[in-house]
Amino acid sequence: MPPKTVKPARRRAKQQRARATVDVIREAAAHVLLREGYARATTNRIAEVAGVSVGTIYQYFNNKDAIFDALIRREVDGLKQLLVKASPDPAVPVADALGILLSSIIRARPEAPTLYRALEQVPNGLFRRRVAEARGNVVEWLRDFLSTHRRELRVRDLEAAAFVIVAASEGIAMNASPEFYRNRGAEEVAALFTRYLTAGSA
Amino acid sequence: MPPKTVKPARRRAKQQRARATVDVIREAAAHVLLREGYARATTNRIAEVAGVSVGTIYQYFNNKDAIFDALIRREVDGLKQLLVKASPDPAVPVADALGILLSSIIRARPEAPTLYRALEQVPNGLFRRRVAEARGNVVEWLRDFLSTHRRELRVRDLEAAAFVIVAASEGIAMNASPEFYRNRGAEEVAALFTRYLTAGSA
DNA sequence: ATACATTCTGAGCTTCTGCTCATATTTGGG
DNA sequence: CCCAAATATGAGCAGAAGCTCAGAATGTAT
Numbered sequence: 001m002p003p004k005t006v007k008p009a010r011r012r013a014k015q016q017r018a019r020a021t022v023d024v025i026r027e028a029a030a031h032v033l034l035r036e037g038y039a040r041a042t043t044n045r046i047a048e049v050a051g052v053s054v055g056t057i058y059q060y061f062n063n064k065d066a067i068f069d070a071l072i073r074r075e076v077d078g079l080k081q082l083l084v085k086a087s088p089d090p091a092v093p094v095a096d097a098l099g100i101l102l103s104s105i106i107r108a109r110p111e112a113p114t115l116y117r118a119l120e121q122v123p124n125g126l127f128r129r130r131v132a133e134a135r136g137n138v139v140e141w142l143r144d145f146l147s148t149h150r151r152e153l154r155v156r157d158l159e160a161a162a163f164v165i166v167a168a169s170e171g172i173a174m175n176a177s178p179e180f181y182r183n184r185g186a187e188e189v190a191a192l193f194t195r196y197l198t199a200g201s202a
Numbered sequence: 203m204p205p206k207t208v209k210p211a212r213r214r215a216k217q218q219r220a221r222a223t224v225d226v227i228r229e230a231a232a233h234v235l236l237r238e239g240y241a242r243a244t245t246n247r248i249a250e251v252a253g254v255s256v257g258t259i260y261q262y263f264n265n266k267d268a269i270f271d272a273l274i275r276r277e278v279d280g281l282k283q284l285l286v287k288a289s290p291d292p293a294v295p296v297a298d299a300l301g302i303l304l305s306s307i308i309r310a311r312p313e314a315p316t317l318y319r320a321l322e323q324v325p326n327g328l329f330r331r332r333v334a335e336a337r338g339n340v341v342e343w344l345r346d347f348l349s350t351h352r353r354e355l356r357v358r359d360l361e362a363a364a365f366v367i368v369a370a371s372e373g374i375a376m377n378a379s380p381e382f383y384r385n386r387g388a389e390e391v392a393a394l395f396t397r398y399l400t401a402g403s404a
Numbered sequence: 405a406t407a408c409a410t411t412c413t414g415a416g417c418t419t420c421t422g423c424t425c426a427t428a429t430t431t432g433g434g
Numbered sequence: 435c436c437c438a439a440a441t442a443t444g445a446g447c448a449g450a451a452g453c454t455c456a457g458a459a460t461g462t463a464t
Contacts, residue, residue, distance in 0.1 A: 015461070018411065039325045043452060053413045058453065117330055120322040123241040128319055135377070160390050163382065164374060168394070171373015172366060175337070180365065188362050192370070195397045213440080217431070220441065245422055255443045260423065 010060055022060050024050045026074065029067045030115065038121035043067075068122045069130075075115065076134045082108050083138060087145075094149045094197055099190040102169070106186055113174055135170075139163050146197070154199045165193055213261045224262050226252045228276065231269045232317065240323035245269075270324045271332075277317065278336045284310055285340060289347075296351045296399055301392035304371070308388055315376055337372075341365050348399070356401045367395055 028050035032041045043064050047054045061067050086104040088097040119127040142162040146153060155161040172189055215221045230252035234243045245266050249256045263269045288306040290299040321329040344364040348355060357363040374391055 015410065017461080021411080037326055042450085044450095047414095054453075055414065055455080056412055059411070064452065117327060120330070121325065121327065123323065124239055125319060125323065128322070132377070157386070157390070160382070160385070160387065163378075164390055164394055167374040167377045168370035169373065170377065171371065172369040175334070175369045175372065176365075180362070183362070184359070185362065188359070188366055192366055192394070192398045196394045215441095217440065219431080223441080244420085246420095249444095256423075257425080257444065258442055261441070266422065 010058070010062055018060070021052060021056060025052060025057055025060065025067065026071050029071050033118045034115055038118065065123060065126070068119070069126060072119060072122065072127050072130050075119070076130050080134055080137065083141070090148050094146070094152050095194040098193050099187070102190055103186045106173070106181055110178065116174060135166055139166050142166060153197050155197055161197065168192070212264055215262065220262070223254060223258060227254060227259055227262065227269065228273050231273050235320045236317055240320065267325060267328070270321070271328060274321060274324065274329050274332050277321070278332050282336055282339065285343070292350050296348070296354050297396040300395050301389070304392055305388045308383055312380065318376060337368055341368050344368060355399050357399055363399065370394070
């Protein structure tokens with residue numbers, strides 16, 4: 001078996017123009033995915049919407065999947081950063097802390113779930129895989145956060161509690177309508193978790 | 203504009219042999235989807251796995267999407283039926299009722315979430331759409347169930363509570379590992395909901 | 405101004421997909 | 435056993451997708 005030229009290895013953007021182009025392509029991919037669905041998100045269509053030729057795409061992305069992988073990474077990283085930025089002071093009680101955390105995430109990018117639902121159609125379950133990776137980190141972070149409040153909590157297995165909270169939040173976030181949040185939805189979710197965690201009659 | 207022959211309209215299975223063929227095709231689609239992913243689930247591959255020729259597929263399905271639509275319908279209907287069968291006696295307290303409901307669903311088809319995750323890749327978000335429809339029914343059903351136990355509950359907005367519970371369950375079900383259930387996972391989820399719903403210190 | 409590197413172009417090649425249809429096979433009632 | 439209806443076959447077509455590459459355009463440095 002010949003040494004097999006492991007990877008074609010695309011050009012890396014060196015000038016500003018090029019970096020801008022990469023951004024434009026990624027945004028176009030997001031736009032087409034959101035408005036027309038994955039099935040219509042062909043490389044030619046993405047190039048067209050980006051105002052760029054197909055060839056240009058392949059200067060920076062090894063193949064079509066790589067475009068969406070980049071998009072997915074950006075979205076997931078954005079969410080992680082949002083979490084650490086909204087991360088509440090350890091001094092405040094868990095009940096309030098969770099409420100703050102949830103509503104700040106919800107308000108930050110209300111249109112995000114729509115994009116996420118579209119991203120589920122990317123081949124190989126790439127979105128789910130990347131989200132699962134990130135969830136590992138988030139669960140870890142939440143477990144540690146909970147452990148600093150151990151005295152206030154009635155739950156024993158903090159790892160399990162952290163997973164339950166994160167997975168449940170995902171389920172709600174992916175399926176809630178905007179109206180849900182307009183009518184006390186966020187408070188209801190906060191209640192779900194604080195009642196689970198603490199003995200208070202909140 | 204010409205009258206446009208509205209629908210090709212496929213043959214309907216009349217003999218048993220034909221009904222068996224339809225089943226074989228649907229099962230093959232599920233099998234390929236699960237083992238090889240949607241990207242490799244071509245009509246030719248499905249036919250091959252089904253031990254049937256491509257032409258046969260198109261005797262019973264208008265197009266490729268219809269195969270997966272049928273598969274999705276079967277799965278979603280199965281879940282709904284599971285729910286009504288496991289539906290607990292209204293006499294038992296909510297806390298116990300929810301626990302029974304959850305664990306019976308979890309135990310019924312432990313491998314289901316893997317298939318569901320694969321079904322998310324079906325074009326047009328068909329799976330999500332069908333699940334969303336079914337969720338409407340389930341939320342309604344749960345709201346009514348809760349309302350028969352109104353006295354035991356601390357929640358006010360039963361509609362919102364029902365949605366929160368169903369959506370959260372989905373999130374947990376789609377992402378939990380088998381180990382999670384082996385280690386008290388189901389009990390933990392039941393605790394999440396009963397603490398949310400009732401004032402008891404369960 | 406010149407030279408070289410970087411970036412962009414887009415017609416078109418290759419590959420593969422969904423699907424058809426003329427034909428063959430099987431079924432079951434009379 | 436016969437034959438019309440039902441079912442199954444599969445080579446191959448139409449079309450579209452991902453991707454390439456030879457060259458044009460643009461940027462940077464001297």
